[in-house]
Amino acid sequence: MKTTSNKRLVGVDIAGVAAVAAVLSFMQAPAPAQTPAATKASAPAVHKLADGKPDFNGIWEALNTASWDIQDHTGQLGIPPGMGVVEGNEIPYLPAALAKKKENFANRKTADLTEANCFLPGVPRITYMPYPFQITQSAKAIAFSYEFDHALRVIHMEGQHPDPNSFLDTWLGDSRGHWEGDTLVVDSRNFNDQTWFDKAGNFHSEALHVVERYSLADADHINYEVTIDDPKVFTKAWKMSMPLYRRMEKNAKLLEYECVFYLQEERYKNAPFTKK
Amino acid sequence: MSRKLSSTITSLAAMLTTAWLGSLIPASGQAPAASEAAPKTTTLPALAYTPDGQPDIQGIYARRGIWGLADDEREANGPRGKEDPLEDDEYSELPDNPKPWFQGSGKNFSQGGGGGVTLAGPAPTEPRRFGLVDPPDKILPWKPEEDKKRRDFLMHTNPPASLRNVEYDARCALPGLFLNGGPFEFIQAAKEVVILSEYQHYTRTIHLDGRPHLGSNIRLFMGDSIGHWERNTLIVDTTNFNEFTGFTRTIPYLSDALHTIERFTVVDRNNIDYEVTVDDPKLFTKPWKTAGLYRRGKDYEMAEFACAEGSQELVNMFGKPPGQ
Numbered sequence: 001m002k003t004t005s006n007k008r009l010v011g012v013d014i015a016g017v018a019a020v021a022a023v024l025s026f027m028q029a030p031a032p033a034q035t036p037a038a039t040k041a042s043a044p045a046v047h048k049l050a051d052g053k054p055d056f057n058g059i060w061e062a063l064n065t066a067s068w069d070i071q072d073h074t075g076q077l078g079i080p081p082g083m084g085v086v087e088g089n090e091i092p093y094l095p096a097a098l099a100k101k102k103e104n105f106a107n108r109k110t111a112d113l114t115e116a117n118c119f120l121p122g123v124p125r126i127t128y129m130p131y132p133f134q135i136t137q138s139a140k141a142i143a144f145s146y147e148f149d150h151a152l153r154v155i156h157m158e159g160q161h162p163d164p165n166s167f168l169d170t171w172l173g174d175s176r177g178h179w180e181g182d183t184l185v186v187d188s189r190n191f192n193d194q195t196w197f198d199k200a201g202n203f204h205s206e207a208l209h210v211v212e213r214y215s216l217a218d219a220d221h222i223n224y225e226v227t228i229d230d231p232k233v234f235t236k237a238w239k240m241s242m243p244l245y246r247r248m249e250k251n252a253k254l255l256e257y258e259c260v261f262y263l264q265e266e267r268y269k270n271a272p273f274t275k276k
Numbered sequence: 277m278s279r280k281l282s283s284t285i286t287s288l289a290a291m292l293t294t295a296w297l298g299s300l301i302p303a304s305g306q307a308p309a310a311s312e313a314a315p316k317t318t319t320l321p322a323l324a325y326t327p328d329g330q331p332d333i334q335g336i337y338a339r340r341g342i343w344g345l346a347d348d349e350r351e352a353n354g355p356r357g358k359e360d361p362l363e364d365d366e367y368s369e370l371p372d373n374p375k376p377w378f379q380g381s382g383k384n385f386s387q388g389g390g391g392g393v394t395l396a397g398p399a400p401t402e403p404r405r406f407g408l409v410d411p412p413d414k415i416l417p418w419k420p421e422e423d424k425k426r427r428d429f430l431m432h433t434n435p436p437a438s439l440r441n442v443e444y445d446a447r448c449a450l451p452g453l454f455l456n457g458g459p460f461e462f463i464q465a466a467k468e469v470v471i472l473s474e475y476q477h478y479t480r481t482i483h484l485d486g487r488p489h490l491g492s493n494i495r496l497f498m499g500d501s502i503g504h505w506e507r508n509t510l511i512v513d514t515t516n517f518n519e520f521t522g523f524t525r526t527i528p529y530l531s532d533a534l535h536t537i538e539r540f541t542v543v544d545r546n547n548i549d550y551e552v553t554v555d556d557p558k559l560f561t562k563p564w565k566t567a568g569l570y571r572r573g574k575d576y577e578m579a580e581f582a583c584a585e586g587s588q589e590l591v592n593m594f595g596k597p598p599g600q
Contacts, residue, residue: 050327057465119585134479136470138326140334141463143472145479150450152477154461154578170580194585251487254479256496260584261449261520268439271594 043218046182051139054182054216058135059247059254062128062224069200070240085128085240091202092235104201112196118149118259120171122195123188123210124226124240126151132247134254142177142184147254161189169206171195183215197228205232220246321544323508328466330484331508331542336576338393338458339550341406341568344524349407352414353526393459393573397546400569404549410565416527417561426559429528436593444522447590448583450478450497452521453514453536453552460570461578469503469510474578482512490516495532497521510540523554531558546572 047055065073065082072089075081093101104111114121121129131147142155155177162174173188193206211227222244229237324332345353408414418426429441436442444451451473461472467485472478482503490500500516517534534556541549548570555563 113585117584120582134481136463136465136468136479136481138334138463138465141461143461143463143470143479145470145472145481149584150476150478152472152479152578154472156577159577171582171585172580251483253481253483253490255494256450256498258450258497261447264439264447264590267597267600268590268594271439271590271597272436273595273597 043220046216046219049137049139053137053139053179055219056135056137056142056184056214056216056222059132059252060135060222060244061130061132061247062242063245064128064242066128066198066240066242067125067130068198070198070202071200073200085242087239087241092238094233094235097203097233101201101203104196104203106201108199108201112199112201113194114196115199118263119194120149120151122171122191122197122204123153123173123175124212125195125197126153126172127212127224127226127244128242131257132252132254145254147257149259150256155184155186161187164190164206169193173208173210180213183213186212186214188212203233204228204230207232214244217243220248321508321542323542323545326464330464330469330505331510332464333469333510333540333542333548334462334464335396336393336573336578337460337462337548337570338573339460339568339570340457341404342454342550342552342566343457345526346407349414350526353416393576395546396572396574397544399571400543400547404569405551405567406569407566408564409551409567416564419559419561422559426527426529430526433528439590439594442590442593443525443528444520446587446593448476448587449520450476452497452517452523452530453499453538454521454523454566458570459573459576459578472578474581476583477581482510489513492516495519499534499536508542510538512536512538512540514538530554530556533558540570 049055064085065080066085068079069082069084070086071084071091073079073082073084108115110116113119114125120126126146126148127133129146129148133144133146136143136145142157144153144155146152151172153172153175155175157177159176161176167174167190169192170190171192171194174190175186175188177184177186179185188210189208191204191206191208191210193204193208196203207230209229211229213223213225213227215223217223223241224244225239225241227237227239228234326332326334408416411417432438433441433443439447444455456473456475459474461474463470463472467483469482469484471480471482473480478498480498480501482501484503484505487502489502490496494500494516495518496516497518497520499514499521501512501514503510503512505511514536515534517530517532519529519532521530521534522528523530534554536555537553539549539551541551543549549567550570551565551567553563553565554560
C-alpha cells in the first residue's frame with residue numbers, strides 16, 4: 001500500500017483516543033495482589049532500547065484457553081477448561097448477535113474458517129492461539145510475526161487507517177501504533193467479518209475496532225489488554241486482558257506451522273479427482 | 277514524522293563507540309562462509325549503524341536478479357523447444373540495466389517484485405552481476421539422474437499430475453529464498469536481522485547471536501538462518517530446509533540437503549548486492565551461485581497479502597476434494 005503524504009497525524013482517530021483514555025483510567029486502579037511474591041522478586045527489570053522505549057523484542061506466548069473460548073467454560077472432550085479472559089465474563093451482544101453466536105457455536109466445526117480452512121484468525125485471536133509469536137522492535141519499525149500460518153502484522157507507527165470505502169478489508173486489520181509512556185498502543189481497523197474471537201463462535205462484523213495495549217510488567221511478562229468495539233454486534237465496547245509470557249528456552253525461535261500446506265497435503269493427496 | 281532528535285544522537289554515539297568493534301569481532305561459532313576476502317577499508321561506504329553496531333540496512337526493498345532465469349539461462353537449463361511444457365511462461369525477465377526494474381506492471385503485489393515501490397535513490401553506477409553467475413556457462417551442475425527426474429517432473433506440471441507437481445505459488449506456500457522479488461522490509465534488533473515479506477506475509481529471522489543451527493529433524497520452508505557481519509557484508513548460513521524450496525519454474529524444487537550461503541553487501545545507502553551460493557549435494561555435483569540486487573524503496577507500507585483465504589487454484593486444477 002502506497003502512502004500518499006508525509007504529513008500525518010501520530011496515533012489514532014478520535015474514537016481510538018476515547019477508547020484508550022477509558023482503558024488508561026482503568027489502568028490507574030491498584031493492581032490486585034495476585035502475582036506470587038517469589039516471581040516478582042526474581043523477575044528482571046524492563047530493559048530499555050537506545051531510543052528509551054521498553055524492549056519488547058523476543059518470543060512470546062499466551063498461556064490460557066481463550067483460543068477455545070474467551071469466556072469461562074467447563075472442560076469437554078478436546079476442550080481444556082478455563083477461566084475466561086473477558087473482563088466481567090459477559091460479552092454485551094445485541095439480541096440478534098447473541099442468536100448468531102449460538103448458531104456459530106452449533107456450526108463451529110465448519111463455520112470457523114480458522115479451524116476448518118486454516119484461514120488467518122483475526123485480531124486479537126492470533127495473539128492467544130497456542131503458538132508463539134515474535135515481536136521485532138527497533139527505533140525505526142515494529143512488527144509482530146506469528147508461528148501460526150506465518151502471519152505477519154507490521155505496526156505502522158505513522159499515518160492513519162485507510163478509508164474503508166477505498167481499501168480492501170483485511171484478515172488481520174490495518175494496525176497503527178503509538179506510545180503512551182511505556183505502553184505500546186496498537187489501534188486496528190479495516191477488518192473483514194470472516195473471523196471469530198475463538199472456537200466457540202464469538203464473532204464480530206467488519207465494523208470491528210480493536211485497541212491493544214502492550215505494557216511490560218517486567219522483562220519477561222507483558223500485560224496485554226484489548227478493547228473490542230463493534231456497534232453492529234455489541235451494545236458497548238468490552239475488554240479482554242491476559243498476561244503474555246516470554247518463551248525462556250535458550251535459543252527460542254519461531255518455527256513454521258504451515259496449516260494451509262498441511263491441509264492441502266491431506267485434502268488433495270489423491271488429486272486429481274475423477275470428475276463425474 | 278515524530279522521531280526524536282535525541283534518539284538520533286544516541287544512535288550516533290552508539291555508532292561511534294561500537295561500529296568498528298562490531299564489524300571486527302567475528303561471530304562465535306561461525307566459520308567464514310567463503311574464502312573471499314573482505315573489502316578493503318577504503319571501499320567502505322558511509323553507513324549508519326544500529327545501536328548494536330550493525331550497518332543499518334533497515335527499510336523497504338525490492339529485489340531483482342534472483343527470481344527466474346534469463347533467456348540464455350533457460351536455454352542452458354532446458355527442457356527446450358517441443359519438450360518445454362512451460363513454453364515462454366517464465367516469470368522473471370532480467371533487464372540489461374537496472375533502470376526499468378520498477379516500472380513494470382505497477383501492481384502492488386507484482387510477483388516480479390516491487391512493482392509498486394518507488395525507489396529511494398539511484399542504482400549503483402558500476403554494472404552488477406545478475407542471475408546465474410557461477411558456473412560461467414550458466415549450465416547447472418546437475419547429477420545426470422537428478423536432471424532426468426527434474427525434466428520428467430516438468431513434463432507433468434501442466435496440467436499438474438498430482439499435488440506435488442503444483443507450483444508453490446499456486447499453493448500459497450512459503451517461497452523459500454528465491455521465488456519472491458519483494459517488497460521486503462528489513463528490521464534490525466539486537467543480534468538479529470529480520471526480513472519481512474509482503475508476498476505470503478512471512479518473516480525471516482537471521483540470528484547473529486552465535487547460536488547453532490536447529491536439530492536436523494526440524495525442517496522449514498525458509499530454513500534456519502545464522503549470520504554475521506564482516507564489515508559491510510552480512511553473511512548468512514542457512515540449513516534445515518524442507519524439500520519444497522523452488523528456484524524457478526524450470527528448476528521447480530531443490531532438496532532438503534540444500535545449504536545456502538548468502539552475502540548481502542551494502543553498496544551504498546540505497547543498494548545491497550546479493551549473492552547466494554547454492555549447495556545441494558543431493559541434486560548437484562558442486563555448488564553454484566546466483567546474484568541480484570536489493571534496492572531501497574520509499575513511502576511504502578507493507579499491506580496484507582492474504583493468499584489461501586481467497587485462492588481457488590487447487591479446486592480449479594483438481595476439482596473439489598471428496599467431502600468438501
